[in-house]
Amino acid sequence: MLYENLVLLVHVLLAIGVIGFVLIQRGKGAEAGASFGGGASQTVFGSGGSGNFLTRMTAILVAGFFVTSLALAYVAKQKADALSDINIPATELPIESDTVTTEQPASALPAE
Numbered sequence: 001m002l003y004e005n006l007v008l009l010v011h012v013l014l015a016i017g018v019i020g021f022v023l024i025q026r027g028k029g030a031e032a033g034a035s036f037g038g039g040a041s042q043t044v045f046g047s048g049g050s051g052n053f054l055t056r057m058t059a060i061l062v063a064g065f066f067v068t069s070l071a072l073a074y075v076a077k078q079k080a081d082a083l084s085d086i087n088i089p090a091t092e093l094p095i096e097s098d099t100v101t102t103e104q105p106a107s108a109l110p111a112e
Contacts, residue, residue, distance in 0.1 A: 004075045011068040014061050021058040 004072075007068055007071045007075065011065065011072060014065040014068060017061045018058065018065055021054055021061060025054050025058070
């Protein structure tokens, strides 16, 4: 239980970090001339070179998010297997009886 809570906490923090780093970064076509065609081919289609700090940190956070997603899926599978091992029956719908009526008596109907 503690392991699951710890992984879930790290997972949420990584998700917030990924969102933050993605929102901080500028897009490749973010220059003012990109929308007017002035040298835009170099900024949009040019090579980005080695990634800067924000790009690398985003990649690291995304990799951590992926790992914690797999860990949470593993924990959920273990819990599901544990429940099926103790033979808990599935929820059953109540059986309707012929003696139970759903109609209201005529006296309960509103007068017209």
